[in-house]
Amino acid sequence: MARAAPCFESGNVVYIITMPSELAHRPDQVVIDVQPIVSILYPAYESAVMAARQFFENLREPVEPFEYSSQVRYFAKQYIRRHHGGAISAIQSVANNGLKFEQGRYSIRARKIDRRIHGGVEVLAPSPGISEPMQLFYRQRIAPLAPLFNRPELNLMFLWDNSRGFVELFLSCPAGGTTRRSVVEYWWRRLNHPADSLFAPPAPPSDDNSDLGYQRRFDDDAESDTGTENG
Amino acid sequence: MVNGERIKQIRELLGWTQKELGERIGAEQPVVAMMEGGRRQPTPEMIAALVEQTKFPLSHFTQSDPCDFPLGSLLFRGPKTVTAKQQAIAHRFAQFTFDTIAPLRAKLTTIPLRIPRLESETPASAARLTRSFLGLSPDGPVDNLTSVLERSGVIVIAIPTEVEGRDAFSGWALDASVPVIALSAGRPTDRIRFSLAHELGHLVMHQSVRGHIAEVERAANEFAAEFLTPADAIRPQLDPPLTLTTLAQLKLRWKVAIQSLIRRAKELGTISQNQYEYLFKQISLRGWRTREPANLDPPPEVPRSLPEIIRAAHGAQANLETIAASGRVGVEFLRDVLEAHSAQSFLARGDAAGRKRRFAVVPGRKRADA
Numbered sequence: 001m002a003r004a005a006p007c008f009e010s011g012n013v014v015y016i017i018t019m020p021s022e023l024a025h026r027p028d029q030v031v032i033d034v035q036p037i038v039s040i041l042y043p044a045y046e047s048a049v050m051a052a053r054q055f056f057e058n059l060r061e062p063v064e065p066f067e068y069s070s071q072v073r074y075f076a077k078q079y080i081r082r083h084h085g086g087a088i089s090a091i092q093s094v095a096n097n098g099l100k101f102e103q104g105r106y107s108i109r110a111r112k113i114d115r116r117i118h119g120g121v122e123v124l125a126p127s128p129g130i131s132e133p134m135q136l137f138y139r140q141r142i143a144p145l146a147p148l149f150n151r152p153e154l155n156l157m158f159l160w161d162n163s164r165g166f167v168e169l170f171l172s173c174p175a176g177g178t179t180r181r182s183v184v185e186y187w188w189r190r191l192n193h194p195a196d197s198l199f200a201p202p203a204p205p206s207d208d209n210s211d212l213g214y215q216r217r218f219d220d221d222a223e224s225d226t227g228t229e230n231g
Numbered sequence: 232m233v234n235g236e237r238i239k240q241i242r243e244l245l246g247w248t249q250k251e252l253g254e255r256i257g258a259e260q261p262v263v264a265m266m267e268g269g270r271r272q273p274t275p276e277m278i279a280a281l282v283e284q285t286k287f288p289l290s291h292f293t294q295s296d297p298c299d300f301p302l303g304s305l306l307f308r309g310p311k312t313v314t315a316k317q318q319a320i321a322h323r324f325a326q327f328t329f330d331t332i333a334p335l336r337a338k339l340t341t342i343p344l345r346i347p348r349l350e351s352e353t354p355a356s357a358a359r360l361t362r363s364f365l366g367l368s369p370d371g372p373v374d375n376l377t378s379v380l381e382r383s384g385v386i387v388i389a390i391p392t393e394v395e396g397r398d399a400f401s402g403w404a405l406d407a408s409v410p411v412i413a414l415s416a417g418r419p420t421d422r423i424r425f426s427l428a429h430e431l432g433h434l435v436m437h438q439s440v441r442g443h444i445a446e447v448e449r450a451a452n453e454f455a456a457e458f459l460t461p462a463d464a465i466r467p468q469l470d471p472p473l474t475l476t477t478l479a480q481l482k483l484r485w486k487v488a489i490q491s492l493i494r495r496a497k498e499l500g501t502i503s504q505n506q507y508e509y510l511f512k513q514i515s516l517r518g519w520r521t522r523e524p525a526n527l528d529p530p531p532e533v534p535r536s537l538p539e540i541i542r543a544a545h546g547a548q549a550n551l552e553t554i555a556a557s558g559r560v561g562v563e564f565l566r567d568v569l570e571a572h573s574a575q576s577f578l579a580r581g582d583a584a585g586r587k588r589r590f591a592v593v594p595g596r597k598r599a600d601a
Contacts, residue, residue, distance in 0.1 A: 039476070046513075047472030050506055057505050079472060166475075166513040193517075195479035195524055200486075203375065203530035212381050212535055214339045214543040 020140050020186070021153040023105065024173055027187045030106070030156065031171060037103055037158070038169065039194045040084045041076075041110065045160045045167045048075035069112050072160070073098060076110070099158075107152035109137065113159040113170060118181060124159050124188045125172045127180040138174040138183065159188070233278060233292045235269040240297050241285050242267075244323035244564075246316055256280035287561040294559055298333050300326040300411070301402035317393075321400065324390040325413035328568050329404060331558040332386070332537055335544035344384035346410050349435050354450045357436050358457035370464035372485045376424050377532035380412065380431065387427070387534035389416040391571040398422055401430035403438060410434045416576035419522070420529040421488040423577075428455035459487050460495050469496040473506070475513060479527055486529035490514060531577035538572050 023030055052071035056063045077099055099110035114126035128134040143151045159170040169191040177183030242252045242263075249263040256277045258266070265271035273281065282289050302322055347364045349357040359369065365383050367373060381387050386404075390413050399414035412430045414423060432454030437447055468481055473496055478489045485492070490511070497507040514520050545554055555565045570576060 043472070043474040043476035046474035046476060050472065050474070050509060053509060054503070054505065165516045194476045195527060197526075198479055198483060199526050200483050200529050212539050213342060214336075214539050216338060216543060217340055 020175075021105075021142070021147075023154045024140065024175075024186045027171075027173065027189055030154070030173070031189050031191065033104065034106065034108075034156070034171065035197075037108070038191050040080060041158055041160075042167065042169055042191075042194050044076045044079040044084075045072065045162075045169065047079045048072045049162050049167055051075040072112075072162070073110075076160075102152050105147070105153050107137070107142070107155045108158065109134075109155075110158040110160065113161040113163075114180070115161070115163075116180075118183075122188075123183055123185060124170050125157055125174050125177075125183050125185055126159075127183055128174075128178060135178050138178075139176045140174070158191075233266070233273055234294060234296065235267040236296045237292045237294060238263075238273075238281070239267040240323055240326070241287055241291070243319040244327060245285065246320050252284075255284045285561065286563050288556065288559060290556075291559040291561075297326055298330050298404065299406060300329050300404045302400075320392055321390060321397075321413070321415075324392050324568075325388060325400070325411070327560060327564065328388045328390065328413070328537065329386065329411055331560055331565070331568070332388075332540045333405065334558075335540050336386075339540060339543050342382065342384045344410070346383055346385060346431070346434055348438055350438065352436070354432065354436065354453035355457040355462070357432070358454045359461065361431065361435050361454075361458060362461070370461055373424075373459060374486075375530075375532050376427050376459075377534055380427060381534065381536050385410045385412055385431075385434070386536045387412050387414065388537055389414055389534050389568075389571040389576065391416060391567045391576075398426035399430050401433050403434065407438065414534070416571040419488075419525075420531050420577070421482070421486060421491070421523070423532060424459065424486060424529065425455055425488065425491055428458045431455070431458065456491065456495055456498065460485055460492070462499055465492075465495060466499050466501060469499060469501045471502060471506070473502055473510065475510070475517075478510075479524075482523070482527050483529075489519065489523055489527075531574060533574050533577045534572055538569065 049072055052068050052075060053063070055071050056068070080099075099108075101108055111126055113124050115122065115124050117123070125138070128138045137155050140155050142153055142155070143149070147153050155174060157172045157174060159172055161168045161170065170188055171191055172188040173186040175184045175186045238252075242249070247255070248260075249267070250260040252258075253260050253263045256263075256273070257280060258273070258277055262271065266273050266277075278289065278292070281287075281292060300322075302318070345364050345366075347357075347361060349360055352360060362369060365379055367379065373379060377387055386409060388411065393415050398418050399412055401410065401412040403409065404411045412427060412434070414426060414430075418426075429451045432451035433447075436450060436454065465481075465485065469492065473493075475489070478492050481492055482489050487495075493502075493507060493510045493514075496502045497504070502510070511520075514523075541549070541554060545557070551562055551565060551569075555562045558565070
């Protein structure tokens with residue numbers, strides 16, 4: 001649970017100091033919590049990647065990377081609205097067709113991965129850029145006393161990656177930073193594909209398990225081949 | 232008197248050449264050829280060596296010719312994919328197995344045959360009619376295809392050997408009166424089910440083969456696709472956006488491979504060539520081309536014809552030696568065959584390394600390793 005410190009005023013500016021939610025230190029719990037969203041976002045981005053590829057194929061032009069990413073964002077959002085509008089409510093409008101919504105204890109954004117190494121640490125979250133709301137999001141700025149008012153208490157980013165030819169999703173818990181070099185994360189996790197967590201139900205109990213119905217014929221010689229047959 | 236055909240039968244089962252067999256029993260290759268052709272009888276020393284080397288009883292070699300068991304759909308593969316040796320081993324295994332149960336089956340009540348012969352229908356039409364003959368709904372998944380076939384009079388037997396590029400083969404045995412499907416154990420269930428449906432297509436449509444082999448195979452694939460995933464029922468479910476996630480969910484429902492579903496979507500025109508290629512590319516990159524996620528495998532389907540016929544004929548208490556002696560086969564061979572019919576074999580879930588270990592007891596391989 002996030003601990004909110006009292007507000008204090010300096011001139012006309014109100015500062016809100018918050019400590020990161022304890023969830024920032026429980027990545028495994030967070031990954032479990034967001035599974036319902038994972039099962040929506042994976043097909044959303046898989047579908048979006050196919051649609052974006054189709055977009056360039058229809059133009060008979062090579063894929064332009066920046067436009068491609070933009071197309072993926074657009075089609076992913078369209079997919080979610082069409083197929084899971086009820087499950088993910090209130091997708092907020094953000095610049096550049098970004099995906100932003102709240103789900104339970106989490107405030108969530110989806111962005112394209114930017115994998116790199118800083119100081120020996122692998123970082124996946126892209127730069128927040130000059131957007132102040134995004135920088136605050138990275139800094140885990142949350143509403144005061146958020147848990148008490150059922151408000152999200154942790155900011156998370158789903159990061160989509162298509163660099164290996166198929167869609168992979170990662171979950172990143174940002175910890176701050178304003179530039180590509182200064183971004184830090186509490187942690188990140190690779191998210192399993194939903195197909196990895198689906199399981200075929202066991203065979204239903206039915207007459208499939210009963211005998212096929214072979215029986216010794218009455219007109220057959222009663223003498224057993226083995227001497228163990230009871231006839 | 233030793234029957235030369237029986238020598239040839241077991242030599243091919245073990246994957247030996249005439250020269251190899253000759254070296255094992257102390258005879259030149261031309262002598263083996265003459266023995267197999269019935270133009271010469273083996274000496275007592277050779278007979279003793281035959282029994283010793285093959286682990287089959289003498290009574291096996293003195294029987295009349297093996298039962299009529301056609302090569303059937305084994306013929307429908309080009310020489311590039313199936314070597315003559317592989318084909319002979321698979322055929323002999325199936326023939327031996329069927330030979331073991333045919334006399335027992337004759338003592339039992341038979342299961343009424345419900346497999347139609349529809350040589351003049353299109354594959355899709357034949358598949359729909361066959362579903363009807365088998366009492367299946369026209370638009371739902373087939374739960375346990377192996378059981379459905381066995382309850383319709385098909386003898387499904389598992390063979391503990393592999394045929395490259397082919398999971399199963401089929402034919403009408405005993406003067407074309409008994410449909411038999413032989414399949415390699417240890418494959419993922421979705422593959423087994425498609426192979427069974429493919430072979431069912433051969434049984435229904437291709438008792439007499441007309442046309443090019445590639446055409447015959449294509450027709451059997453078309454039959455299998457329509458049989459397992461009827462177009463009218465599956466088409467709406469394959470509408471775009473078709474993703475790996477939705478395909479995984481469809482696999483659970485229809486119990487067919489994701490790759491079969493992608494092909495089906497392409498056949499039915501719900502995805503473009505580019506989308507088809509991209510989906511397959513994703514599958515390859517995820518490593519699913521050779522093995523789809525095991526957690527999505529349908530429940531294993533284990534053929535029960537052979538164990539149930541043996542149990543009904545011999546009684547539940549009969550031991551391996553007794554049954555082998557009755558069938559005039561080697562105990563080791565019978566153990567391999569029965570193991571191939573165990574649930575464990577069908578839980579192998581396509582693990583190639585596991586298969587090699589499990590079936591290292593195949594007589595030919597074992598002796599080759601020794």
